Amino acid sequence: MVQMPTGTGKTYLLAAYVYDWVKRNESIVWIVAHRRELIQQIKDSVEQIMESMDEHISENLSDKVKVVSIQWLSQNNSAVKESPGLIVIDEAHHAVAKTYTTVIRDYPKAKILGVTATPCRLTKHGFTDIFDILLQSWTTNRFIAEERLSLYDYMSVKIDSEEQKNICSLKKRGSDGDFSIREMSEKLDVRPSLQRLCNTVLKYAANKKGIVYAIDIDHAEHIAEFYSQHGIKSIVISSKTPDAERKQLLKRFKDTDSCASGNIKSFDDIQVLVNVDLFSEGFDCPDVEFIQLARPTLSLAKYLQQVGRGMRVFEGKKYCLILDNVGLFHIFGLPSDDRDWQAMFEGKISGKGNLKQAEEDFLEMPSLNASLQQDFSPDERTEMVSVMTHDGQRHDLDAAHGYKLIMGADGSVGVSDKGGKEILPCIYRKIELKLHGIAKLYSRRKIDRERPWIDLRNGIRFVLQPKLLKFEFLQFSTADGVNLYPRVQTRVMDENSFVTEAALVHGISDGLRFRNFYIPNNEMPKLFVFKEKMDNISLFEDESGKLFFKQKWKAELHPILLEEWINEKKRWTDMVEDFEHRVKECQKTRLFRYPLPVELDCGCNLSDYEEPLDIRITRKDKKVYNTFCRDIRLGRWKSTGSYTEIFRQAYGIRVVRNWEGKYLLRTRFFEKLSRQEDPKYDYAELLDDAYLHLIEDGKEYYVDLGSKVCFNQIPELIQIGFVKFQKDNDMYFPLDYRLSRCIPYRRGEIVGGNDICFIGKHIVLLKNHQSAYYIRQRYSDDKRFIICKNKDAFIGETQYELFYDNKTPYEIRQMKH
Incomplete structure (x- = not known):
């Protein structure tokens, strides 16, 4: 076997082998197809290919090579007089069926x-x-990388x-182990679903x-x-379609120009061909630009055969879109x-989809949690998301298959990319080049003996052959599954430049x-090196020396010139130094120098306070x-002074006026x-909000x-x-009982969020928590962050x-000692 x-030339290989067989053997060849619809297509292809090898071969081709369907062969096997020396089975995954x-x-x-x-199976x-x-x-x-198959965009x-909810709810199975046709039809052949498809x-x-593949x-x-009612010129071809009409419709579909230029204007043009299973195997129309999957299946074979119809290459076709x-x-x-x-060939694993995993992923979605569920409309709930783009795929393929060995004048070997750029110099005795940019190096150098494996993308060396892991947009190489090294084209990372699983738990979408x-979230990830920081703005440099700045919790990088950054940094540094000087002065000059027995238990407004009972005026x-x-103590009244004017008390103090x-x-x-001391003032007045004027x-x-x-x-x-x-010009004094209200902060030192506030370099306040937290790491x-309650x-x-x-x-949990 x-x-x-699909689409890589099985028919050509078949024809080449049959040609070789016919030249070397006298016995006849049977080519057995799964369906009668494919007979003429295979026959024409075989004749064309074999004639291109030997123009005289067609003289006895019909006598020695027969293309038949398994249905015809099963029905007429007893009447067949000849015995084949070679039986070629097309779409041989059906070969275990009884007819075969x-x-x-x-x-x-x-x-x-x-x-x-x-x-x-x-x-x-x-x-x-x-x-x-x-x-x-x-x-x-590899076929896509070598441009033998088309790149593709995948949207799901x-x-x-x-x-997806409907599909996860499909419980019945047909005799072949796949979803029940009747149940699929009941749940998906309904107007809302048709509207979403359209x-x-x-x-x-x-x-x-x-x-389009239908149920x-x-x-x-x-x-x-x-589709036709909504301006999409569509036709159906099924097993009920008469042969003559089928040929005519297929010819019209194949003759329709590839539609990227928007040329579907002719009456005979057909934009969309809708079928059930007729064109999941063997059908050849390389300029197909999109495949739409409207039929669920548990069969890996059926899935790959269907999407494979769109992955053939064609002049001017940049990629195939899979919907x-x-x-x-x-x-x-x-x-x-x-x-x-x-393993599938040997029957160790099946070609059956993992529906259970899809169900678990569905049940784990936060939107299904009763406390978070929203009222989505059908259109919103079925919005397509991009799983992969052809640009991103091209980048991944270049990384996987974009390297080749080069030879030095002395016979030593190195590595270059496909463009000829040197990746490793020619100093090695031998290099084993693996897929995806992994290589094993042989030389007398100590590092090559101790750590022979290298990731050609990030330059990291390994003792054992590294595995590759993909998390969201980024790929990682790892030998132990613990230290994960991001795979970006760079030579500035070293063995300490790894992340652990903890850094990925909350995602890396930003x-x-x-x-x-x-490393920004990009289809072609690129490494930027951190240089320095001003409050919540960080400066990064790419490997070409260009500078970029990024705000805290923002994903975007913004270009900046070195001169601009230097000027901004000087202004910021001067501002910080001036502020810190004024904070020190504040402790000396801005605190009220006399004792104040203030009591704010009743509130911060004058109306919250009444005169005490133990006074007389x-x-x-x-x-x-x-x-x-x-x-x-003495049980009598004592004089406390004479005044020309008396004001109501509040906050535990009062204002009076002397002679x-x-x-x-x-x-x-x-x-x-x-x-x-008993200071005297030109004017004094208690105000709301606990101020003394x-x-x-x-x-x-x-x-x-x-x-x-x-x-x-x-x-x-x-x-x-x-x-x-309290904002006093550029000074911010916190009004929070967990902090000193005497120490001001700059605005750049304060970052407020959802029930959380970062203040200064080390303080974190959480809503409804009794104490402040201090950042340890x-x-x-x-x-x-690692935080604790002690300063x-x-x-x-x-x-x-x-x-x-x-x-x-925010999420917070206590660490184990």
Whole structure:
């Protein structure tokens, strides 16, 4: 049995082998096809190929080579007089069927050659009873890399889409082990589903020529009718279509120009051919630009045969678009993924899709959680997402197959890329070049003896052959599964430039920030080196020396000139130094210098406070007030002073005026605030929000009674995240009981988020937590932190892991000692 991906020339190989057989043997050859529709196509192709090898071969071709369908052979086997020396089975994954095994049994001396793209069965039935060996060609990716197959864009429904939900709910199975046709039809051959199919083509494949695979004939007819009503010229070909009409329709479809230029205007043009299974095997129309999957299946063979119809190369065709409206990607992966064909050939594993994994992925989607569920409309729920683009695929293929060995003048070897750029110099005795840019190096150098394996993309050396892992947009190489090295084209990484699984748990959709590097989310990942930082802005440099800056929690990189950065850095440095100097001065000059027995338990407004019961005020005349306070210990009233004006108490203090017209501060019981000093003011007044307004020696200022900080004017009250601040020019004083209100911060030092606020270099406030947290360790991605509740570290302290990315609520968990 020979395995070759769909569209890579199985018919040509078959014809070449038959030609060789005919020249060397007298016995006849049977080429057996799965369906009668393929007979003439195979016959024409074989004749054309063999005549190109030998123009005289056609004289006895019809006598020695017969192309028949398995159905005809089964029905007429007893009447056949000849015995073949070679039986060639096209689409040989059907060869284990009884119709085939009967024919093979009847001709035990015949050699058997099978050709197929998919040597697998749903039932896990192997092929070793019929074939002795499996010969495998290049992988699909290699054929694409060598431009023998087309690049492709793959779009699929989201895992939480309505269509995927329907497919995961399919419980019944047919006799072949695949989904039940009746159940599929009941759930998917309905108007909302047809509308979504049509909208997908209109949005992503307008004016492209394509093939749609339907569930059954009724479903195919409903799709074609719906498409035609919406301006998509469509026809159905099924087993019910008469031969003459089928040939005519196929000719019209094949004659329709490739539609990228929007040329579907002729009456005879057909944009979309809708079928059931007729054109999943053997059908050849290389200029097909899109494939739409509207029929779920558990059969890997059927999936690959269907998408393979669009992956043939054609002049002017840049790529094929695969529209997976039934989520087969979630069951099988991508069409170009590597498969273990040998294990399937031997019957060790089946060619059956992993529906259970798709169901688990669906059930784990947050949108299904009752607390988070949203009311999606059908269109929103079935919006297609891009799984892979041809540009990204080309980049991956260049990395996988883009290297070659080069020879030095002295016979030593090195490595270059396909463009001829040297990757490794010619200093090695031998190099084993593996797929995907992995190589084993042989030389007398110590590093090549101790760590012979190298990832040619990132230059990392390994003791053992590394494995490749893919996570979201980025590939990693690893020898132990623990230290993961991002695969980007660079030579600035070293053995310490790895990430662990913990760095990937929350995803890397905004790029990967690790160690001293940053890799943006891009189809062609590129490494940027961290240079320095100003508050929440970081500077990076690419390997060409160009500079870029990035804001915290933002993915985008913005170009900047070195001179611009230097000027901005100087301005920032001067500003920080000036600010830090003023903060030191603030501790000396801005704190109110007299004691204030403030009590703010009742609130921060004047109306929240009443006069105490243990005071008495008498009026001597119009200008004099005598005050008394009840001495509970002696059981009598004692005089506390005489004043010309008395103001209501609040916050535990009050303002009075003396005979000189000066304003004095007293406790709420008219006691002096200090025995040593009794300052006099030109003006004093208590204000709402716990401020004390003073004019002293002509200087006016306001005292925040909660912090004792003096301001030239009442500061602006602002909120950053959930924390309130007093803003005094460029100084921000936190109004939070967990922090000192006397220490100001710059705006650049404060980052507020969803129920979280980072203040200064080390402080984190979490809403509804009783104490502040202090950062012990900050990871380079600025999303993960090790924090604790104590400002000063000590052995055995309780530590917590904190994650916050400014998009989702923070996560915190206690670490184990």
